[in-house]
Amino acid sequence: MRVAVIDLGTNTFHLIIAEKAGKELEILYKTNVPVKLGEGRINDNIIIPAAFERGINCLKDFSQIIADYQADKIRATATSAVRSAENGKDFVDAVNERTGITIETITGDEEAELIYQGVKLSGAITDLSLIMDIGGGSVEFILCDTETLIWKKSYNIGAARLMQQFFKSDPINDGDKNAILFHIQNQLTDLFNICEKHQPKMLIGSAGAFETFAELIIRENYLKADINTAKTFAFNFDDYIASSIKLINATHKERAEMPGIIPLRVDMIVIAALITNYVLGRSKINSLTLSTYDLKMGVLASLI
Template identity: 75%
Template sequence: MRFAVIDLGTNTFHLLIAESFGGTFEILYKTNVPVKLGEGRINDNLIIPAAFNRGIRTLQDFSLSIKEFNVDQVKATATSAVRSAKNGAEFVSEAKAIADIEIETISGDEEAELIYKGVKLSGAIQDLSLIMDIGGGSIEFILCNTEQLIWKKSYNIGAARLMQQFFKSDPINDGEKHAILNHVQNQLVDLFEICEKHQPTKLIGSAGAFETFAELIIRKNNQEVDICKVKTYAFNYDEYIATTLKLINSTHQERAEMPGMIPLRIDMIVIAALITNYVMGRLKLNQLSLSTYDLKMGVLASLL
C-alpha cells in the first residue's frame, strides 16, 4: 500500500510518499517547497494572490509526483495559514478543482496531536519532555513522557506572524526583541503553569527551525551527520546557545552567508531562536534535542 502525505504549512509545503509492509514502512520520496503561504498579510488573515497561486502550482506538481508513484491513498492537511485565512476555504476548493487534491484543514489541537505522533515515532521521547514545533503561523507545545501525551496546545504566535508584526530592523533591535518576548510571555501563561506542575527535563524541537540550528552547528564543527537521514540529533547546550546568540545579533546578510542556512529561514530563524531561548530559560531546561520526524510523520503513523 502506498501513501502520500501532504503537509501544507504556513511557510513550506511538504510531500512524503511511503510504502507500507505489514507494520513497517519505507519512504520512497520526499520533497518540500518554500511556498510562503503566510507572506505579506498573515496577521490580516489573508492569503495574498501571489502566495495563493504559488500554493496551487506546488500542489499541481505534487499531484504529478503522486500519479508517478501510483499512490493508493492521499492525505493532505492544512494548518495555521489556511485555518485562519478568510480565503482559506477558497484555497481548499481551488486545490481540489485544479490539482485534484482534497485538503483537510485541521485544528491546532489536531495539529499538536499529529506532531506528538510523529516525534514519538522518531524515538526522541526518552523521559518527561516538552515538544516544541515552531511553524510560520502557530507554535505547538506538547507535554509528554514515553507512555502518553499529558497536555497539548497550539498558539497563534508563529514565526511569520511575529516577524510581520515586530521585526523591522537589521539586525533586530532591543525594542523589537522586548516586544516579541512580552507578547510571547502573555500568550504562554498556561504553558508555564502546566510545566511548573510537571517539571519536564528536556525540550524536543520538532524539525523546521531546529533542523536549521542543527545544520549550522554540524557545518561549523565539520560533523559527519546528515540531517536528512537521521531521526534525532542531541544538541550540546552551550554550542546551541552560542549559535542562537550569534543568529540574534547578526544582520540579514551575515545570516544568509552562514553555511547550513536556507533562504526561507534567514529572518524567521531569529524569531525561533528568541522564543526557544526564552522558553528554555523560563523553564530552566538545558537539555535540547531535535526530532526530524514531525507532523507529516504523525499523519503517516495515523494512516499506518
C-alpha cells in the same frame, strides 16, 4: 500499501510518499517547496493572490508526482495559514477544483496531536519532555513522557506572524526583541504554569527551525551527524546557546552567508531562536534534542 502525505504549512508545503511492506516503512519520495502561503498579510488573516497561486501551482506538481507513484491513499492537511485565513476555504475549494486534491484543514489541537505522533515515532522521547514545533503561523507545545501525551496546545505566535508584526530592524534591535518577548510572555502564561507543575527535563524541537540550528552546529563543529538521514540529534546545550545568540545578533546579510541556512529561514530563524531561548529559560530546561520526524510523519502513521 503506498501512501502520500501533503503537509501544507504556512511557509513550506511538504510531500512524502511511502510504502509499507510488513512492519517496515520505506520512504520512496520526499520533497518540500517554500510556497510562503502566509506572505504579506498573515496577521490580517488573508492569503494574498500571489501566495494563493503559488500554493495551487505547487499542488498541481504534487498531484502529478503522486499519480506517477500510484499512491493508494492520499492525505493532505492544512494548518495555521489556511485555518485562520478568511479566504482559506476558497483556497481549499480552488485546490480541489484545479488539482483534484482534497485538503483537510486541521485544528491546532489536531496539529499538536499529529506532531506528538510523529515525534514519538522518531524515538526522541526518553524522559518527561516538552515538544515544541515552530511553524510560520503557529507554535505547538506538547508535554509528554515515553507513554503518555499529558497536555497540548497550539498558539498563534508562529515565526511569520511575529516577523511581520515586530521584526523591523537589521540586526534586530532591543526594541523589536523586547516587543516579541513581551508578546510571547503574554501568550504563553498557561504553558509556563504547566511546566512549573510537571517540570519537564528536555525540550524536543520538532524539525523545521531546529534542523537549521542542528545543521549550523554540525558544520561549525565538523560533526559527522547528517540530519537528512538521522531521526534525532542531541544538541550540546552550550553549543546551541552560543549559536542562537550569534544568529540573533547577526545582520540579514551575515545570516544569509552562513552555510546551513536555507533562504526561507534567514530571518525567521531569529524569531525561532528568541522563542526557543525564552521557553528554555522560563521552563528551566537545559537539555535540547531535535526530532526530524514531525507532523507529516504523524500523518503518515495515521494512514498506515
